[in-house]
Amino acid sequence: MLGINNKVVVITGGTRGIGKTIAKEFAHLGAKIAITARNQELGEKSLSELKKITDNCIFIKTDVSKYKQVENLISSVVKKFGAIDFMINNAANFKSVGDSVIDIETKDWQKIFDVNVNGVFFCTQIAAREMIRLGNGGRIVNVSSIIGVTGKLNCSSYAATKGAINSFTQNAAIDLSKYNILVNAIVPGVCNTEINAGIPKKTREIQEAKIPLGRWAEPEEIAKGVIYLCSDLSTYMTGQLLIVDGGYLAGKEISEIDSVLPEIK
Numbered sequence: 001m002l003g004i005n006n007k008v009v010v011i012t013g014g015t016r017g018i019g020k021t022i023a024k025e026f027a028h029l030g031a032k033i034a035i036t037a038r039n040q041e042l043g044e045k046s047l048s049e050l051k052k053i054t055d056n057c058i059f060i061k062t063d064v065s066k067y068k069q070v071e072n073l074i075s076s077v078v079k080k081f082g083a084i085d086f087m088i089n090n091a092a093n094f095k096s097v098g099d100s101v102i103d104i105e106t107k108d109w110q111k112i113f114d115v116n117v118n119g120v121f122f123c124t125q126i127a128a129r130e131m132i133r134l135g136n137g138g139r140i141v142n143v144s145s146i147i148g149v150t151g152k153l154n155c156s157s158y159a160a161t162k163g164a165i166n167s168f169t170q171n172a173a174i175d176l177s178k179y180n181i182l183v184n185a186i187v188p189g190v191c192n193t194e195i196n197a198g199i200p201k202k203t204r205e206i207q208e209a210k211i212p213l214g215r216w217a218e219p220e221e222i223a224k225g226v227i228y229l230c231s232d233l234s235t236y237m238t239g240q241l242l243i244v245d246g247g248y249l250a251g252k253e254i255s256e257i258d259s260v261l262p263e264i265k
Ligand SMILES: NC(=O)c1ccc[n+]([C@@H]2O[C@H](COP(=O)([O-])OP(=O)(O)OC[C@H]3O[C@@H](n4cnc5c(N)ncnc54)[C@H](OP(=O)(O)O)[C@@H]3O)[C@@H](O)[C@H]2O)c1
Pocket: 012, 013, 014, 015, 016, 017, 018, 019, 036, 037, 038, 039, 040, 042, 062, 063, 064, 065, 089, 090, 091, 092, 093, 115, 143, 144, 145, 146, 187, 188, 189, 190, 191, 192, 193, 194, 195, 196
C-alpha cells in the first residue's frame, strides 16, 4: 500500500540521529537501503544494526561535499541494487552554530555551506540524472529545519543553509517535475537526538513550553514524514516544505497573543 517494499533508498548521514532512524523505518517497510557518512567505524556499526532488520543494506563511506565521492555513491548503489528510487539528503554540518554573526569564521561559514548546501545540490543532481536515465521517476527529500524558517540567536550560518535548502527544494521540484521526480523538504523542529543530548534540562523545559505539543520530536516522528513523502500516499505533492514541529510555528503567535487577550476582552 505504501509502495516502499523493494524500492531503493539512499540516506546521507544515515549513521546517527534522524538519518539512522529513517534508515530503520525504511528497513521495516522492505526497502533496499544505502546509508552514507564519513566515519567508517560508525558506518559499520550502524549497518550491523540495520542488518538485524534486513539483509538488503549497505554502507558507503561518502563525504557529500565532494562531488566525485557522491558520483561514486550513486553509481555503487545502482550497481548493487539496480535502481535508485529515493534520495534522502539528511547529512548536515553544524559548524559555527552558537556563534554570533559578528564572530563566525569564514572557514566555518564555508564548511557548513559545503556540506549542507553543496552536498544537497550534488546528491540531488547526481541522483536525479540517474533517476532520469532509469526512467522510473523518483523522490528526493531534503532534511531542513525550522531554524531555516524562523531564524535563531547565534545560528545565522546554519539558518542560511537551511533557508537555501528550502528554496532549492522548491526550484528543483519545478525542474524535475517533467521526469516525475518529486522533490520536497521535511522541516523538523527540535528533535530528541544525540546532538541535543547536552542541552541542559532547564533549557529543554523552556523550549518545550513553547511547543504546543509540549515536547521535542522523537526521530521516528520525523522519519515517518519522510516515509510519507516517498510513499504512494503522496503522489501530487512536490516543491513543498512539510513542517513537523509539534505546532511550534502555529503556536508561537497564539502564545504571544494569549498574554494580552484578557485586556482585549
Ligand atoms: N536533531 C535536531 O534537533 C534537528 C532539528 C531540525 C533539523 N535537523 C536536521 O536533521 C538532519 C539530521 O540531524 P541529526 O540531529 O540526526 O544530526 P547528527 O546526529 O549530527 O547526524 C549527522 C549525520 O550526517 C553525517 N555527516 C555529517 N557531515 C557529513 C558529510 N560531509 N558527508 C556525509 N555525511 C556527513 C554524520 O556522519 P559523519 O560525521 O560520520 O559523516 C551523521 O551520520 C540534519 O539535516 C539536521 O540539520 C535536526
